[in-house]
Amino acid sequence: MSTNAAKLATAKMALTLRSFFLLCAISGALCGGWNQFSQDNSCPKGWLRLGSQCYVYKPDLRTFADAERVCKTVGGNLVSIHNVVENAVVLELVRQSAISGIAWLGLQDAISDNAFLWTDGTVVDFKAFGEGEPDNTGNCVAIFAGNGFWKDESCDLEAPYVCIQDAKFCSSYYGNFGGAW
Template identity: 50%
Template structure:
């Protein structure tokens, strides 16, 4: 039976290639490569955590979960993090921690996961001269602002997908 079904799928596929018309779209079902409750984008898993924590405490929780505070490297990733925070119930204009900080050296930003800072989305185009050394995403715009690390905020963690 499996051979017959496989042959039928192959035949339909060949027929579709020859005629330029597909009679059905066949999508293989694969297991999720992220832990339950996490959202996958490419090779990474993301989770929004609603419990408010300081920047350092949030990073520690993300470490326990096998990752770090989220590092963002594209508009798509920024939009995903914003969407996760909105789905999690953060009020517009609120803030969430992301894993960017200049606590080690002023104006020399680094991600807590050690990845390159190859994308930023600071409000006004660059980091402000605020007293804060940690970066939060503003949840109505997706823009980033410097903030005081001791302020408790919700946050997003990132980790690699499971390897099979």
């Protein structure tokens, strides 16, 4: 291969790579695809996205039922937590914003003691109760900022809370490209 042909091949390869990275950057900017944990336009203003969910800490003091009503009004539910990462995100939201050191989660056992249900209807596949909990002092579950563990509390207790809702991704905002990208 001649020197000119080698330079031309190198230039084409560099252009192809630059185009590829530009396309990746554009699609990441539109869809938020580069970050699993971000504040982007797939969540309402002031909400934080982790994966396909949006989270927000609400500092106003509400009973469990009233907090769930507020979360439903804004398009979600009290937060359901399904793994250690989600628990850590919720705990950090509470720790950064907490006025009382406690916040409602969407978990309750009002129908039958220790038969916990999430208010959004998802499967209870993760729990982070502290030692000796739940102790049946209440039917609704809160997270404590100090130790990060969950505790059952009286549902009439007024506390801050965390809401969750599904993120709205590219197809909602930019149309469905049908794989054209």
